[in-house]
Amino acid sequence: MSPRRYDSQVRDAAARETRHRVLEAARASFLAEGYSRTTVKAIAAAAGVSEQTVYSRIGGKAAILKAVYDTALAGDDAPIPQAERPATTRLQHAGDARTLLAEYAELATDINARLRPLLELVHGARAVEPDLDELARTGARERRFGTTMMAKHFVGAGFARPGLDEQSVLDLVWVLNSPEVYLLQVRENGLTDEQYRNWLTQTLLDSLTDRRGTGSAG
Structure with a gap:
């Protein structure tokens, strides 16, 4: 395996882990606080990432909720229809x-x-x-x-x-x-x-x- 391919796989794994943490934090906040009281700032803080990371990786609050919904529907966050x-x-x-x-x-x-x-x-x-x-x-x-x-x-x-x-x-x-x-x-x-x-x-x-x-x- 070339160093470039290895680095790409490491980055992809890190991105998936970040997304997983954000969605877990968002789900917990939506269910505990309700949709209106949940903020992207709070989700980012709970996931240990910046707000910009949340926006760039997933999007705003509505997009985050849809991603949480899709993950629950599928049973995991693997990119399989x-x-x-x-x-x-x-x-x-x-x-x-x-x-x-x-x-x-x-x-x-x-x-x-x-x-x-x-x-x-x-x-x-x-x-x-x-x-x-x-x-x-x-x-x-x-x-x-x-x-x-x-x-x-x-x-x-x-x-x-x-x-x-x-x-x-x-x-x-x-x-x-x-x-x-x-x-x-x-x-x-x-x-x-x-x-x-x-x-x-x-x-x-x-x-x-x-x-x-x-x-x-x-």
């Missing part, structure tokens, strides 16, 4: 509707559970915080894009019941996997994450198939 992560790609290999929907419900549950503290922050104050409202809208658009890929595969594999096209599957799943429904079930109805996952699996089966999800494509 959700569509390319194993929990998502294995959906493409499910041999029947029940398996696909059970794995999809598990993925949705894991994501919502990781996001729950941030979801409660965002949905609790989005009416008075424009940045939080924008994050909620962006999250909904991104979730719809991901759901589009799932719906396309589900219909293309022949799993959907007669009369359901790709758009119908998309609309149903996008509502059922929403953070609003998740929060309603776990906060208001008192479901555990396991109970929510089971509910989502069965509701998807009942809504999307006419064979209880036991059939395979063809």
Whole structure:
């Protein structure tokens, strides 16, 4: 390995570590102090870096919150799109509707559970915080894009019941996997994450198939 390449790898590792510290500090501050009372200055101080470093590496407070949200959604801060992560790609290999929907419900549950503290922050104050409202809208658009890929595969594999096209599957799943429904079930109805996952699996089966999800494509 050349000295130049080694130096580049060291710098990249240091940059990733700095970003990780900033996001951890930001998450702690957002959840403890709320969005409006959190400042970039406080985040930088907690992370042990300058404000300029935070702005240059991530951006302002809204960008920091989005980065914290994305990290929680993915489960880590590795630069790997959700569509390319194993929990998502294995959906493409499910041999029947029940398996696909059970794995999809598990993925949705894991994501919502990781996001729950941030979801409660965002949905609790989005009416008075424009940045939080924008994050909620962006999250909904991104979730719809991901759901589009799932719906396309589900219909293309022949799993959907007669009369359901790709758009119908998309609309149903996008509502059922929403953070609003998740929060309603776990906060208001008192479901555990396991109970929510089971509910989502069965509701998807009942809504999307006419064979209880036991059939395979063809």
